[in-house]
Amino acid sequence: MTPRPALHLCILAALGLLGPPAHAQRPVSQIGVLDPIGTWNCLIYQEGVQDDEALLLRITEAGFAEVADDLQAEWLPISRWRIRDETLSFTDERTRRRFRAGLRGTTLAGLWRGDGNGEWWCSPLAVTDATTVRASLSDEYEGYFPLPKPALMVAPRYPLQAIRKALEGVVVVCFKVDAFGHIREPRIVELSDPIFRDPTLDALLRSRYAEWPAGRERPPRPGCRTYRYELTQVFD
């Protein structure tokens, strides 16, 4: 169906549902309906795939969804967008992924389907030039980029006492990664049982990420790692 963004926007505006445009950095209106028009810094998660994808997304008033995924790239229209039942939808014609996002949330986020499926989540940006966006991201928005690729993932030892007691658990640790790939400032944000604390931190601090490309000053990147301690019966 051909999107009619202007009409939708007019209706929303007439109903007083639209907040100010995104370039005013206020994507959420007073009554909670999100105005998607603007530039967004997005992360795309795919089920079963460890690495996330970073994407710059622009929803234009002219009715196009555009992306810029390269430092020097121009905005590339990927499809027209539409809003129905307070849900934004568009398709990335390059990957055949169909994106949907409810506009009742606090930011632009939703599900996608195509060759695989997953979720996507965006934070608003105030700029519209891709190069400028990338430059601005090096500071305050650096954290939304995917972590560097792990260079060495050390698996923790499963505590023997936990095995004897048939104890499973989950530990989530968040940390920063410096430009050399070293893990800094780990802090445990979820710990199902204290027995898993030491082996988790021990393994994490012996892990490494790939170094970042040199060339300019790089602040640490935040990230998290979840450890799931699982037991399965080997008999029957």
Place this chain on the structure above:
Amino acid sequence: MVRLLLFSLLLLPMEWAWAQADNRTIIGSGNEYLVAGANAIRAGDFDNGIRLTRRGLDEFLPSPKDRAAALCNLCAAFNGVREPQKALEYCNESLALNTRNWRTYSNRAAAYTILGMYSEAVFDLDSAATLNPDAKAVLKLREIINELSLDARVIMEDHQQ
């Protein structure tokens, strides 16, 4: 290490353990072979324990309850000499006479554990725990079975905050 722990878990019916310390006990009185056999097994002298207990069973006519206890001792002793099949036979025979002795279930669980039959061992441990939930020997054997039968793995996943 696990083998050592299994040996340390050989369980004798409490009646026989008390027989020496408390002369007032009726069970086992008049059948010194059974008492001596129980003590030998407790001391780790399994061969003599088996010989004495068998003689006590053959030459005297113990009550069904005493017989069940003696058979439970033989089950423990054959676990000690690493003959779990024979241990199973004696435990089964003992349970046919007395189904309320948690030690017999626990000894049979130990035999199953030696044989690698962990699901059967867990089933018997549950029975033992039902009869005596606080038995430390049952808890310890369950830990050993967990260590032998559980496959441990840690799944790691990176993500944003």
